[in-house]
Amino acid sequence: MLRGLVQGTRTTLAATPFLTRPLTSSAALLARSKMSQPTSTTPVKDAHPFERSQLESLLIRRFFYAPAFEIYGGVKGLYDYGPPGSSLQANIIDTWRKHFIIEEEMLELDTTIMTLSDVLKTSGHVDKFTDWMVKDSKTNEVYRADHLIEGVLEARLKGDKEARGVKELQEEEDATAKKKKKKVKSVAVKLDDKVVEEYEQILAKIDNYTGAELGQLIREHKIVAPETGNEVTQPVEFNLMFDSNIGPTGQLKGYLRPETAQGHFVNFNRLLDFNNGRVPFASAQIGRSFRNEISPRSGLLRVREFTMAEIEHFVDPLDKAHERFESVKDIKLRLLPKDVQAEGRTDISEMTIGEAVKTGMVDNSTLGYFIARIYLFLTKIGINPARLRFRQHMANEMAHYAADCWDAEIETSYGWIECVGCADRSAYDLTVHSVKTQNKLVVRQALKEPRIVERNVPAIDKKAFGPLFKKDAKAIEEAINALSEEELVKAMQQLKEQQQATVKVNGQEFQVPANVLTITPTQIKEMVREFVPNVIEPSFGIGRILYSLLEHSFWARADDVNRGVLSLPPAVAPIKCLIVPLSSNSEFKPLVAQVSQKLRSLGIASRVDDSNASIGKRYARNDELGTPFGVTLDFASVKNNTMTLRERDTTLQLIGSIDEVIQVVSELCNGSLSWTDAQSRLQPYSGSQDA
Amino acid sequence: MLRGLVQGTRTTLAATPFLTRPLTSSAALLARSKMSQPTSTTPVKDAHPFERSQLESLLIRRFFYAPAFEIYGGVKGLYDYGPPGSSLQANIIDTWRKHFIIEEEMLELDTTIMTLSDVLKTSGHVDKFTDWMVKDSKTNEVYRADHLIEGVLEARLKGDKEARGVKELQEEEDATAKKKKKKVKSVAVKLDDKVVEEYEQILAKIDNYTGAELGQLIREHKIVAPETGNEVTQPVEFNLMFDSNIGPTGQLKGYLRPETAQGHFVNFNRLLDFNNGRVPFASAQIGRSFRNEISPRSGLLRVREFTMAEIEHFVDPLDKAHERFESVKDIKLRLLPKDVQAEGRTDISEMTIGEAVKTGMVDNSTLGYFIARIYLFLTKIGINPARLRFRQHMANEMAHYAADCWDAEIETSYGWIECVGCADRSAYDLTVHSVKTQNKLVVRQALKEPRIVERNVPAIDKKAFGPLFKKDAKAIEEAINALSEEELVKAMQQLKEQQQATVKVNGQEFQVPANVLTITPTQIKEMVREFVPNVIEPSFGIGRILYSLLEHSFWARADDVNRGVLSLPPAVAPIKCLIVPLSSNSEFKPLVAQVSQKLRSLGIASRVDDSNASIGKRYARNDELGTPFGVTLDFASVKNNTMTLRERDTTLQLIGSIDEVIQVVSELCNGSLSWTDAQSRLQPYSGSQDA
Incomplete structure (x- = not known):
């Protein structure tokens, strides 16, 4: 039955198809070659080289995030977001919701995290x-x-380079080694040229080995546990889903979802109905997913619990054109197509998405439309476009059912990180759920002109059929009517050769004799076209985007390497405006309350800092939080009703009446005014407070 | 150690203290008395009596929600929210975030769902x-x-009433019976008056029995399984948390959090630091929690996975006054205090929160402030204030550590439902986590004037101590310095009586002789006051609020019982404005696109319905979704650039220029304009389209 409906395609999942699977390794082949190393890890503004440890120390110290259950010693791969991290995340999600759900009129869903095991068995997750x-x-x-193999072989290669006196690569290798949970120590031992070549080939293909092959590599290359030098066991499969039992009986198994996508697919019929039966339409969902990683590493980039935002765009397989593609066709992107990668190169093609679709590099204009929309979203929240590329999956990475797949990869100090996957999942998911549950998951489209098709039509002799099968008659008849074309052909053959056909009902087999069942090829006039839609799936890892954005935003003032700044755009900054009274003197309190209230009523998230620290120090503290604007209330404010406005990146200050400044801040925050234009609206202010 | 720090209070959790526990039964005593039956389940506007089945059919049909994994047969207690349900939920959460987090400048958190078992062991959840x-x-x-006992005894009481010919109560009893997953059939058998009285007493106390007592009741009253008549087993405890293993070793146990609160408590030090070391402050978190209910029932009201919004307000135990209490003190509330309930009555005291705090009915003004803010939030999103009450927990319901607790209960067809708990959790949680982890979770407050206190100060003779305990010396010294006042008193006594004191280090006991350890009462000058803050916790069940709101919003048009309307306020309505072209004629397309674009740029969620249904039918469909406004584009629009505006509840229509109407819709949606005032801004339109 299964093979029938999917028409001969492999029904098992490939080992690496999950768009949203652990993925440092998906780009491993490229990331490891010298060319793909971060071209620049230092933001343009920065006079100091980027140091990940400085950023991480800021992020933990200011509670963007922290290890979960820290006072209990923490658990690897689980992190809590504190106030600035939560706000940043909420603002990214809010921007996402407006950019995708509202602007594109998508159907939002909120499905359960706890997922019935049967659903994930069908989708392939339980097995693969x-x-x-x-x-x-x-x-x-x-x-x-x-x-483990990666770590050990890389350490040996590094030792070889040391032994050969190759120095220039060392720093780069150190950066790579930082990724690893356990840094494998290198020893300066020269290797044979042939061994070096062999190791490099293994590393390039490390994602593609089966368990047996990995075991073979471990034995062949004498790979042992790095800390103890002990041998390691044969590789065994470990399922990455957290499991649990639903209810008290222990008989209903559940898993925490590893992606939100299945929640869309099992609700397809209700979604289609909500959309008045028409495609294309898209559903969208933002929520937590879970992966029980064997040994998490790389901070926020590989965690056991994470927030995703996923879109499933359902489309007619015969017409994958997107009606708004024109509106994005001129957007220029940095693309890394599969044929370039196949040649072992990583050079970027800069071209418009219009060209990419026209030349067939990108499979269809719906996929192209979403790639462009993903680009617009990421750059809107502050990702540096020069450190963003779209990499096409190579044939061996892609799920067998996918027509095409492009990852938005963002460059960080960990290398190029897959942050968004954008795949054409074809009709795979709806088909397997339909086969499993016997619920049709199809679109019915009235044909403008009826068409004649040939179908094998079963007919039973009811008079003889009922008495023959008694209480089972109804179920057998239903099973016959549910047979696929392929099964009907098989049954016809059985009837011809054996004078009876085998029909399965709930695992039980019944022999239906030819005298009660006939199957006849018949010409049928169809008024309705019935099809399983294809699915284009843009899938966003919010935590990875958030961390990459923090790296792209971080720099330190030229005059002091310890004065970190996060240049977050106002749209996503946790707090938009800091209110700084000269002191905590009660004289300023009414004005502070008034400004605070006005900003709040305009929907601008603000904070008052009336601590005893100097104004400069208070601004510096909020530069670390990414607060783009600050207003200062001093004696002049009390006297003249004026207020100064300070911009985070330039530290330039302007002055104007309190109401003028508030109006300017509001326009700066909603993006209708640039800082350059703000300078013509307010007077420059020279009394520097950034000392 | 445990007993020491919490100073003699019971350290085990009472069986029913969890604010956010399953709670139909928490109000059972009251809900069962005749007085507390829904006073009116029909909205004012409605000419038809409220029928839950009609509402439920609308909600499922229009995909507000549906059973999760429906095509796989579903799982009890798990529901997916479809597009209107998700939007409604997102809008309720957005309103909540603005009302609490933004307006009150709370510190938002986003902590993990997967929780280390140790944390929940400490909090008492693993055991209780x-x-x-x-x-x-x-x-x-x-x-x-x-x-089970409830169901059976209620059925017997009902049978008794039938036998006695009491008819007037039957309908009411039917309503109650609908709550039950398994409706227990009643048989008209008259009971002794004494038995009736006994049953009623059992039902009133059903929440307070231990397992053994429940077993006793089952045997005594011959309660059997309702479907089969078989005997049932002895009651056994079932933990309501979903469990799982973290990582591949099977040695790190985790639970899905049953509340978000613990995520706040374990991060207390980082939160305090973020707030510059000062209290009061509040943290807030919105997220999923999980309860593995034995047998879920009552639709969205008792589910296994749900969204909560929780606030933990940390406050000085010596000063629980709230600085903004003045701003809410005149708000009138419907209160049901504990002493009234103790007398078996449920009559409401209507009074201002100011009076309630002043008279001591509500323990302190911070608690009072939050009760008032909860009231403002619930009525803002559309909860009927006449069907909202605040019920104080009685002594036997409350956690032993709670100073006071008030539930916001909303009246629905299921009775009065606890939707928000507002408790003073005292210092309980921080104290137990601190004891368990040996991390201080305290506020340090500089004293204006130093104070002299008497402390028992341990001193060791280092010269003799080190050689005596060798490698253990350091750990023992640390343990001595960490002893609580109470433990020091005990140790002093041991030194005096036995010439040695017992010190525990990681479960191992050491005898420390009096010649190396002295403990001396000493007068100490303190410059800093150190205290564990108390916690006031407002905890919101978003799903329960959402469902109650749907009941309060639902009614049917007088002319047709099947024309359901959801009168949701614009702030939370899933879609604010429907755009209805006269037909799908291409003539209207540019105008539709233009209006749609303008509404979108104003941030107003809108939808186009250009299906072939009549305009009246299209409006009716959107009345079911709660869409408050609709605009119609017809030939006059094309010719004169006018548009009609229709209001959902009254079906009244106005007309004006397209831009005027858009402006009015925008003001109606952001709450700055009422429908009455809108009628003076635009002309009345008589051409009814609601046929």
Whole structure:
């Protein structure tokens, strides 16, 4: 039945198809070559080289995030977002919701995290959503097999380079090694040229090995646990889903969803109905998903619990053109197509999405439309477009059912990170759920002109059929009427050759004799076209985008490497405006309350800092939080009703009446005014407070 | 150590203290008395009596929500929200975020759902977050023990009333019975007056029985499984948390959080630091929580996965006054204090929150402030104030550590439903986490004047101490310095009586002799006051509020009981404005696009309905979705650039220029204009389209 409906395609999932799977390794082949190393990890504004440790120390100290259950010692791969991190995340999500759900009139969903095991069995996750794991044979310390091999071989290659006196690469290698949970120590031992080549080939293909092959590599290359030197066990599969039991009986198994997508697919009929039966339409969902990683690393980039935003755009497979493609066709993108990668190169093609679709590099204009919209979203929230590329999946990375897939990759100090996947999932998911549940998940489209098709039509002799099968008759008849074309052909053959056909009902087989069942090829006039829509899926990892944005936004003032600044755009900055009274003197309180109230009524998130620190220090503290604007209330404010306005990146200050300044801040925050234009609206102010 | 720090209070959790626990039963005592039956379940506007089945059919049909994994047969207690339900929920949350987090400058958090078991062991959930369960002795069908007894005794009482010919109560009883998952059939059998009285007493106290007592009741009253008549097993405890394993080793246990609160408490030090070390401040979090209910019922009111919004307001225990209490003190509330309930009455005291705090009915003005703010929030989103009351917990309901607790209860067809809890949790949570982790979770406040206090100060003779305990010396010294006042007193006594004191280090006991350890009462000058703050916790069940709001909003047009309307306020309505072209004629397309674009740029969620249905039908469809406004584009629009505006509840129509109408819609949606005032801005339009 399964093979029938999907018409001969492989019905098992490839090992790496999940768009949203762990993915440092998906770009491993490229990230490892010298060319794909970060071209620049320092923002333009910055006089100091980027230091990840400085950023991380700021982020933890100012509670953007912190290890979850820190006072209990923490748990790897679980992080809590504090006030600035939560606000930043909420603002990114809010921008996303407006950019996609509202502007594109998508149908929002909010489905459960706890997922019935049957659903994930059908989708393939129960069987195939796994990584290979090995254990230290004595201590039972656990390693992800591919990561262990990677770490050991990279350390050996590094040792070889040291032995050969190659120095220029060392720093780069150090950066790579930081990614690893356990930094494998390198020893300066020269390797044979042939061995070096072999190791490099293994590393380039590290994602593509089966468990047996990984085991073979471990034995062949004498890879042992790095800390203890003990042998490791044979690789075993470990399913990355958290499991639990639903209800008290222990008989209803559930998993925490590894993606939100299945929640869309199982609700397809209700969504289609809500959209008056018409495609194309898109559903969207923002929510938590879970991966029980074997050994999480890379901070916020590989975690066990994370927020995703996923879109499932349902489209007629015969017409994948997007009606608003014209509006984005001239957007220029940095593309890394699969054929370039196949040649081992990583050079970027800069071209418009219009060209990319026209030349067939991008499969269809709906996929192209979303790629362009993803670009617009990411750059709107502050991702540096020069450090953003769209990389096409190569044939061996892609799920067998996918027509085309492009990842938005963002360059960080960890290398190029997949932050958004944009795949054409074809009709795979709806088909497998339909087959499993016997619920049709199809679009019915009235044909303008009826068409004649040939179908094999079963007919039963009811008079004889009922008495023959008694209580089972109804179920058998239903099963016959539900047979696929392929099954009908098989049944016809059985009837011809054996004078009876086998019909399965709930696993039980019944022999239906030819005298009660006939199957006849018949010409049928169809008024309605019935089809399973294809799905284009843009899938966003919010935490990865958030972390990449923090890296792109971080720099330090030229005069002091310890004065960190996060240049977040006002749209996503946790707090838009800081209110700084000269002191906590009660004289300023009424004005502070008034300004605070006015900003609030304009929907501008603001904070008062009336601590005893100097004004400069208070501004510096809020530069660390990414607060783009600050207003100062001093004695002149009390006397003349004026207020100064300070911009975070330039530290320039302007002055005007309190109401004028508030109006300017409001326009700056909603994006209708630029800082340059603000300078013509208010007077320059020279009394520097950034000392 | 545990007993020491919490100073003699019971450190185990009472069986029913969790604010956010399953709670139909928390109001059971009251809900069951005749007085507390819904005073009116029909909205004022409605000519038809409220029928829950009509509302439910609308909600499922229009995909506000649906059973999760419906095509797989569904799972009890798990629901997916479709487009209108998701939008309604998102709008309620957005209003909540503005009303609480933004307006009150709370610190937002986003902590993990997957929670380390140690954390929930400390909080008491691992041991005490349980319900009593029984099984049918033959079929293994599972029942919650208290629900089973309730169902059976209520059915017997109903049968008794039937036998006595009491008719007037029957309908009411039917309403109650609908709540039950399994409606227990009543048989008209007259009971002894004494038995009736006994049953009523049991029902009034059903929340307060232990497992053994529930078992006793089952045996005594011969309660059997309703479907089969089989005996049921002894009650056993079932923990309501979903459990799982973190990572691949199977040695790190985790639970899905049953509340978001613990995520606040374990991050207390970082939050305090973010707030510059000062209290009061509040943290807030919106997110999913989970309860593995034994047998969920009552639709969205008792589910296994739900969205909560929780506030933890940290306050000095010596000063629980709220600085903005003045701003809410005149708000009149419907209060049901504990002493009234203790007398078996449910009559409401209508009074201002100012009076309630002044008379001591409400413990302190911070609690009072939040009660008033909760009232403002609920009525802002559309909860009928006449069907909202604040019920104080009685002593036997409240957690032992709580100083006072008030639930916002909303009247629905299921009775009065706890939708928000507002409790003073005292210093309980911070104290137990601090004791368990040995991390101080305290506020340090500089004293204006130093104060002299007497402390027992331990001193060790280092020269003798080190050689005596060797490698353990450091750990023992640390343990001595960490002893609580109470423990120091005990140790002093031991030193005096036994010439040695027992010190525990990681479970191991050491005897420290009097010659190396002295403990001396000493007068100390303190410059800093150190205290564990108390916590006031308003905790919102978003799903319950959402469902109650739908009941309060639902009615049917007088002329047709099948024309359902949801009178949702514009602020929370899923779609604010429907755009209805006379037909799908291409003539209207440019205008439709223009109006749609203008509304979108004003941030007004709108939808176009250009289907072939009549305009009246299209409006009726959107009345079901709660869409407050609709604009119609017809030939006059093309010719004169006019547009009609229709209001959902009155079906009245106005006409004006397209831009005028858009401006009016914008003001209506942001709440700055009432419909009455809109009528003076635009002309009345008589051409009815609501046929």
